[in-house]
Amino acid sequence: MNNEIKIAVIGLGYVGLPLARLFSTKYKTIGFDLNKRRIDELMQGNDSTLEVSNDLLQEAINKYGFVCTSVLEEIRDCNFYIVAVPTPVDENNRPDLQPLLKASETVGRVIAKGDIVVYESTVYPGVTEEECLPVVERVSGLRFNTDFFAGYSPERINPGDKLHTVEKIKKVTSGSTDEIADIVDKVYNSVLINGTHKAPSIKVAEASKIIENSQRDVNIAFMNELAKIFNAMGIDTHDVIEAAASKWNFIKLSPGLVGGHCISVDPYYLIQKAQVYGVLPRVMSNARRLNDGMGAYVANQTIKCMNKKGVMVKDAKILILGITFKENCPDIRNTKVVDIYHTLQEYTNNITVYDTWADKQHTKKEYNIEITDTLDKNLKFDAVILAVAHKEFMSLDLKNLVKDNSVIYDVKGILPRNIVDDRL
Numbered sequence: 001m002n003n004e005i006k007i008a009v010i011g012l013g014y015v016g017l018p019l020a021r022l023f024s025t026k027y028k029t030i031g032f033d034l035n036k037r038r039i040d041e042l043m044q045g046n047d048s049t050l051e052v053s054n055d056l057l058q059e060a061i062n063k064y065g066f067v068c069t070s071v072l073e074e075i076r077d078c079n080f081y082i083v084a085v086p087t088p089v090d091e092n093n094r095p096d097l098q099p100l101l102k103a104s105e106t107v108g109r110v111i112a113k114g115d116i117v118v119y120e121s122t123v124y125p126g127v128t129e130e131e132c133l134p135v136v137e138r139v140s141g142l143r144f145n146t147d148f149f150a151g152y153s154p155e156r157i158n159p160g161d162k163l164h165t166v167e168k169i170k171k172v173t174s175g176s177t178d179e180i181a182d183i184v185d186k187v188y189n190s191v192l193i194n195g196t197h198k199a200p201s202i203k204v205a206e207a208s209k210i211i212e213n214s215q216r217d218v219n220i221a222f223m224n225e226l227a228k229i230f231n232a233m234g235i236d237t238h239d240v241i242e243a244a245a246s247k248w249n250f251i252k253l254s255p256g257l258v259g260g261h262c263i264s265v266d267p268y269y270l271i272q273k274a275q276v277y278g279v280l281p282r283v284m285s286n287a288r289r290l291n292d293g294m295g296a297y298v299a300n301q302t303i304k305c306m307n308k309k310g311v312m313v314k315d316a317k318i319l320i321l322g323i324t325f326k327e328n329c330p331d332i333r334n335t336k337v338v339d340i341y342h343t344l345q346e347y348t349n350n351i352t353v354y355d356t357w358a359d360k361q362h363t364k365k366e367y368n369i370e371i372t373d374t375l376d377k378n379l380k381f382d383a384v385i386l387a388v389a390h391k392e393f394m395s396l397d398l399k400n401l402v403k404d405n406s407v408i409y410d411v412k413g414i415l416p417r418n419i420v421d422d423r424l
Contacts, residue, residue, distance in 0.1 A: 008078035015155040016084035018166040024066035031068040076110040081117040104132040108139025118151040124273035125203040151175040151184035152202040154209030160329025170194040174205035213266040221287035227255035257336040258291040259325035295339025319381040322388020383407040
């Protein structure tokens with residue numbers, strides 16, 4: 001199989017690059033991305049997403065012959081195409097399939113008889129067979145399941161997670177025929193430590209992925225709702241959770257901001273598709289609304305604390321610690337920290353956002369927010385909000401950053417209790 005399979009991974013972001021790097025240790029593998037700057041960066045042995053270490057990337061290039069390209073012709077002689085492009089939503093939270101359809105056109109231009117295309121992007125059930133493969137057929141002139149074949153193996157990358165890396169996770173696989181399902185499963189199984197789960201159909205595999213993230217979204221929404229209830233009652237939510245977690249079957253989760261490219265996006269795909277079938281998914285829809293409102297809630301709770309302590313909110317100097325959507329990761333996609341920022345902006349423009357992980361230019365372009373990676377020790381703030389639990393923040397002496405009568409709000413619930421005024 002090693003001599004027959006030649007893999008092209010289309011899309012070299014948080015999902016595609018780790019997967020391509022891993023496959024390169026076993027098969028001849030080419031990474032394809034339209035972003036020439038990204039290709040140049042990777043071929044120099046540097047991954048700005050930090051998902052693949054420079055040592056591993058350079059090993060893949062120098063030892064295994066891993067190549068990245070933006071030239072379509074260079075992937076024409078591959079026979080196993082993997083599509084790993086994002087599936088975002090638009091400003092109205094409607095699924096945007098354009099990246100996926102464009103990638104399908106790319107595959108259609110190079111795919112040949114007998115080849116296999118596997119999709120990894122998170123979608124609602126039916127997208128692979130009803131939306132993507134017709135595009136491949138139209139562009140290539142080949143017939144699906146006669147001339148070329150397909151599979152679906154949903155990504156399970158957790159940005160910034162160095163424990164559950166791609167080679168260690170168990171992956172779901174599927175194929176458009178029983179024979180193709182076996183081939184796809186064997187290819188993935190050959191590089192994964194914990195193996196695979198072969199789903200009976202592509203639609204089942206698609207559905208399994210979409211509910212993974214929807215389940216987490218609903219569970220976190222429940223915790224966020226509890227946080228609102230207990231905060232109104234003057235009870236510390238984290239104390240309640242610790243007490244409840246002493247029961248053997250309690251699932252311990254924490255309230256928080258739900259951003260990123262998965263949990264805060266993927267449920268919308270299933271919500272929209274469910275309505276096509278006449279089903280109104282109330283639990284998922286309500287969870288999305290609740291979680292999307294937590295940034296504004298945090299800002300308003302901070303303002304409430306400031307008012308109680310007699311701190312003037314208008315033109316106050318406020319420090320927000322972190323802007324990425326999660327800790328120890330440069331990913332700013334769909335971060336809900338921006339909602340904290342914009343809510344506070346209604347009262348003051350003296351807001352400093354401090355983050356040593358996020359890219360300044362990218363953040364400015366994406367959100368029109370200036371961030372800093374250094375803190376002036378002479379500055380004193382009226383309020384500090386710990387929004388992201390970057391490891392660097394744990395060693396900050398917050399008492400030296402605030403005035404005598406200032407507010408410290410802990411979104412993550414990790415700071416010493418004696419220094420915070422409130423926490424989520």
